[in-house]
Amino acid sequence: MAQKYxxxxxxxxIVDVIAATDDEFLLTHNVAKGVMxxxxxxxxxxxxxxxxxGREIAGGSxxxxxxxxxxxxxxxxxxxxxNADRLGESFADSLKQIGVQFDTRMxxxxxxxxxxxxxxxxxxxxxxxxxxxxxRELTPEDIDEDAIAASAVLYIxxxxxxxPSAKAAIERAMAAAKRAGRKVxxxxxxxFCVERWRSEFRELLDTRLDILFANEAEAKALFEVDSxxxxxxxxxxWKGIAALTRSEKGCVVARGSEVHVLDAAPVAKxxxxxxxxxxxxxxxxxGLTRDKPLAACGKLGALAAAEVISHYxxxxxxxxxxxxxxxxxx
Amino acid sequence: MAQKYxxxxxxxxIVDVIAATDDEFLLTHNVAKGVMxxxxxxxxxxxxxxxxxGREIAGGSxxxxxxxxxxxxxxxxxxxxxNADRLGESFADSLKQIGVQFDTRMxxxxxxxxxxxxxxxxxxxxxxxxxxxxxRELTPEDIDEDAIAASAVLYIxxxxxxxPSAKAAIERAMAAAKRAGRKVxxxxxxxFCVERWRSEFRELLDTRLDILFANEAEAKALFEVDSxxxxxxxxxxWKGIAALTRSEKGCVVARGSEVHVLDAAPVAKxxxxxxxxxxxxxxxxxGLTRDKPLAACGKLGALAAAEVISHYxxxxxxxxxxxxxxxxxx
Numbered sequence: 001m002a003q004k005y006x007x008x009x010x011x012x013x014i015v016d017v018i019a020a021t022d023d024e025f026l027l028t029h030n031v032a033k034g035v036m037x038x039x040x041x042x043x044x045x046x047x048x049x050x051x052x053x054g055r056e057i058a059g060g061s062x063x064x065x066x067x068x069x070x071x072x073x074x075x076x077x078x079x080x081x082x083n084a085d086r087l088g089e090s091f092a093d094s095l096k097q098i099g100v101q102f103d104t105r106m107x108x109x110x111x112x113x114x115x116x117x118x119x120x121x122x123x124x125x126x127x128x129x130x131x132x133x134x135x136r137e138l139t140p141e142d143i144d145e146d147a148i149a150a151s152a153v154l155y156i157x158x159x160x161x162x163x164p165s166a167k168a169a170i171e172r173a174m175a176a177a178k179r180a181g182r183k184v185x186x187x188x189x190x191x192f193c194v195e196r197w198r199s200e201f202r203e204l205l206d207t208r209l210d211i212l213f214a215n216e217a218e219a220k221a222l223f224e225v226d227s228x229x230x231x232x233x234x235x236x237x238w239k240g241i242a243a244l245t246r247s248e249k250g251c252v253v254a255r256g257s258e259v260h261v262l263d264a265a266p267v268a269k270x271x272x273x274x275x276x277x278x279x280x281x282x283x284x285x286x287g288l289t290r291d292k293p294l295a296a297c298g299k300l301g302a303l304a305a306a307e308v309i310s311h312y313x314x315x316x317x318x319x320x321x322x323x324x325x326x327x328x329x330x
Numbered sequence: 331m332a333q334k335y336x337x338x339x340x341x342x343x344i345v346d347v348i349a350a351t352d353d354e355f356l357l358t359h360n361v362a363k364g365v366m367x368x369x370x371x372x373x374x375x376x377x378x379x380x381x382x383x384g385r386e387i388a389g390g391s392x393x394x395x396x397x398x399x400x401x402x403x404x405x406x407x408x409x410x411x412x413n414a415d416r417l418g419e420s421f422a423d424s425l426k427q428i429g430v431q432f433d434t435r436m437x438x439x440x441x442x443x444x445x446x447x448x449x450x451x452x453x454x455x456x457x458x459x460x461x462x463x464x465x466r467e468l469t470p471e472d473i474d475e476d477a478i479a480a481s482a483v484l485y486i487x488x489x490x491x492x493x494p495s496a497k498a499a500i501e502r503a504m505a506a507a508k509r510a511g512r513k514v515x516x517x518x519x520x521x522f523c524v525e526r527w528r529s530e531f532r533e534l535l536d537t538r539l540d541i542l543f544a545n546e547a548e549a550k551a552l553f554e555v556d557s558x559x560x561x562x563x564x565x566x567x568w569k570g571i572a573a574l575t576r577s578e579k580g581c582v583v584a585r586g587s588e589v590h591v592l593d594a595a596p597v598a599k600x601x602x603x604x605x606x607x608x609x610x611x612x613x614x615x616x617g618l619t620r621d622k623p624l625a626a627c628g629k630l631g632a633l634a635a636a637e638v639i640s641h642y643x644x645x646x647x648x649x650x651x652x653x654x655x656x657x658x659x660x
Contacts, residue, residue, distance in 0.1 A: 227592075227593065228591055228592075228593065229590045229591050229592050229593075229625055232589070232590070232591055233590070233625070249579060249580075249593075250579075252591055254589075256587075257586075257587030257589075259562070259584075259589040259591075260559045260562065260563070261558055261559055261562055261582055261589075261591055262557075262558075262559050263557070263558065263579075295559050295563075
């Protein structure tokens with residue numbers, strides 16, 4: 001099948017609602033400060049009503065990666081579930097505006113579109129409350145096998161594994177990608193997510209993945225080891241591409257005996273680390289789908305990550321393609 | 331031949347004179363910050379007079395490594411030239427006290443024992459001014475081939491290469507080590523030293539070295555590249571063991587396709603980075619001569635380096651063997 005997209009991304013479709021509050025607000029509304037808490041629909045309504053002047057931005061890990069890919073000039077398809085409600089339309093619009101294809105059928109009725117209510121206090125801390133809502137309705141029927149087969153890389157967000165029907169959707173998408181000879185990439189998403197699904201993620205790695213994205217904490221959790229080098233040694237027999245991120249220590253990219261140790265891209269001031277991993281994946285996958293050498297892919301990832309942590313919000317604020325060209329990477 | 335020493339170290343025999351100064355001192359006395367500058371006897375006297383409260387400690391890169399090795403419980407022989415003057419006797423005593431064999435014939439008359447005047451600024455940087463004096467008198471006649479053949483590893487300080495007669499001494503020692511089936515280790519010593527001898531160092535690497543120690547700046551200079559990853563890729567075809575140190579970024583140890591990415595050992599406060607590379611080599615060689623896996627050698631190096639940068643001076647102040655045992659490394 002002819003290639004239509006560089007990357008097809010599967011993930012939770014979430015609208016971020018960001019508002020500036022004071023600590024009083026957190027206390028009054030029982031919001032745990034500085035962490036991510038999963039909440040139910042009732043609580044979501046309650047908090048949404050209480051949040052002053054919330055700013056809505058389409059979010060979600062894989063969707064953010066697709067946004068980064070688009071900013072680099074890559075073509076992307078996003079697969080994720082929203083409800084046909086106001087937030088769902090807003091999410092769809094935000095992807096269309098940046099040129100990311102999004103045509104997963106919207107749920108009618110049932111839980112509303114997922115949202116992540118983020119209270120930002122004057123000290124810069126972000127207290128996140130995530131209501132997964134419609135995300136949990138993603139099923140194998142939402143997978144367009146032809147579209148997956150027409151994408152050079154299938155990119156999957158590990159968070160999806162928490163929901164059995166989403167897991168079945170992933171299995172279907174992976175099978176379609178494999179049949180078409182496409183690459184399957186996976187991000188471990190979160191150390192807690194890895195703890196919940198370690199043995200299944202290990203089996204995925206051994207049997208179906210071609211590219212693994214993981215930060216240091218996630219990778220250590222996957223192999224149950226205490227040091228980064230033990231991760232690297234544990235991955236040696238694996239034939240795929242491992243892109244392991246280490247925050248300010250840079251990243252290590254390995255494919256069999258080919259190991260690259262790359263520095264983090266310089267950042268004048270780290271403002272908000274939300275989305276660093278998502279944008280790293282965007283840069284890396286952009287390079288990979290352009291047949292760049294592995295070291296260049298890692299550098300593109302580092303560049304995109306450095307941009308997103310220099311400001312609030314999980315999507316790039318400048319044209320990454322221009323940035324990458326200025327850095328001589330494309 | 332039966333093994334008598336773990337390591338035979340060849341290097342400049344230098345007495346360090348260390349003093350805490352401010353940046354003003356460097357400016358007033360025209361001292362280049364953070365690097366090693368070679369000075370003549372006149373300038374040595376001048377600076378020695380100006381340095382406030384200089385503390386004398388036997389130094390020299392390879393000699394410091396031998397001191398670290400002894401602190402770990404390893405056996406070492408040091409080969410280097412001093413004059414039979416007060417500083418020379420002091421240097422010899424300092425090695426004997428810690429159990430390092432030192433019986434290179436002392437020069438009678440001629441230049442005095444070498445000294446290195448080290449100004450340590452409050453930022454932990456050390457600016458070194460070295461008067462080589464008697465060091466430059468090392469000749470092939472000072473090489474005891476039987477002693478070299480009785481050492482598991484011959485460790486050579488790159489600085490020696492600057493002096494033709496010392497270079498001839500190295501050649502003789504390397505030949506003796508090779509004939510006896512021993513390993514030859516080399517440290518690049520300094521980026522400027524690498525600039526001066528790049529092609530010869532590259533030839534040494536290709537033809538006679540088994541183990542290379544280099545910090546990031548030295549390794550970049552050797553291969554004329556701008557990034558650490560390019561160093562790593564340039565070294566891939568090499569069959570020996572590369573121990574590449576990266577200050578707070580830790581170290582990378584590679585042997586062919588076996589690559590280890592190791593973190594720096596924690597240090598509460600970096601006081602003076604003098605001797606970090608020397609002690610890293612000590613820990614690494616101790617591990618290697620005890621048949622430890624490469625990752626463990628790197629960790630022993632990192633541990634010894636972390637100890638020495640936590641205080642002024644280039645030799646360990648605590649028993650490294652105890653420290654290594656506490657860390658579970660031996």
